[in-house]
Amino acid sequence: NQPAVDPAVTDTAADIATMRIRGAATIADAAAAALATQAERSTATDPAAFERNLRAGARELYETRPTAVSLPNALRYVLRGVEGETVAALRKSTIERADTFRTELEQAQSTLGEIGANRLRDGDVVMTHCHSTDALSCIEAALESGTHIEAIVKETRPRKQGHITARQLRELGVPVTLIVDNAARRYLDEADHVLVGADSIAADGSVINKIGTSGLAVNARERGVPVMVAAQTIKLHPDTMTGHTVAIEMRDEQEVLSLEERVEIESPSEGAESRSTAVDGNDDKDSSQSESDLTVENPAFDVTPPRYIDAIVTERGQFPPESIVTLMRELFGETTAEPWEE
């Protein structure tokens, strides 16, 4: 009667869902680590129960956020390498496979960084959007080879991941100009590159990344600034080879509009009393919220068509977006049933 999913895995899933763990590569790393923990701590006494529990853990992780394909790709990689006749052998292979995944992930990011750094010249100004560890790896590699880089960092509403980017770039000694998203077009005149990461890349070369990426890419094209996407191959979305589209995550409206702000828009005359009860969350207004004609939409990602992207930089080299499908076929081949559904 042991719980199917270890509490540590449930905690990781909650951290991913609430974005304490965020960013496609970091999510993939955490998911692989969680599967290793599930294997380590499993009290299953027979191989079938062990595998059932592992699959249940993978499913719980899979269901957290829908857009970054690095998450299912990580789960697939680990689960497909699990082998053995006994619980001990299954445990060992799961832990080894998760370790290999995490090591390769780190290696891929640093190789990608060196490849991406070749596109950056001494004195270049790079405009960033959101926070991408793959994109930062390119800047870090450029700095290591003595190239001076400056950055214009977009704040990235609603969650301001640009602040994480600004902090990490400052730690690397990069001069940073932080701007609100709406100032991007104006500052593109001062940029030599737009550099972003990806949550998923589709077979046609479309890039799915933080909301606002597509508008930035269109403006960059109009201004003649090349757009470079830094993305390890675990960001390639195998389902898109068979015509599936990538699900775009819709997040909580309160990331955009707090309960207090909603009250101010809907009933500005009600004053402080209604504001404080709304913040407490136990005002009657809460229940009427669903009937309100004030709708907030909060998509977390958007799709940038391949024609606005100059290069996709991976650990396997850089590609024009239209040719990424060749690499995808080589790496993923035919898609089969998901291991957590078996």
Ligand code: RUB
């Ligand atoms: C993060 C985001 C990042 C990609 C790539 O969105 O869009 O650009 O995940 O990041 P969120 P990395 O903050 O909603 O997770 O290069 O680190 O994988």
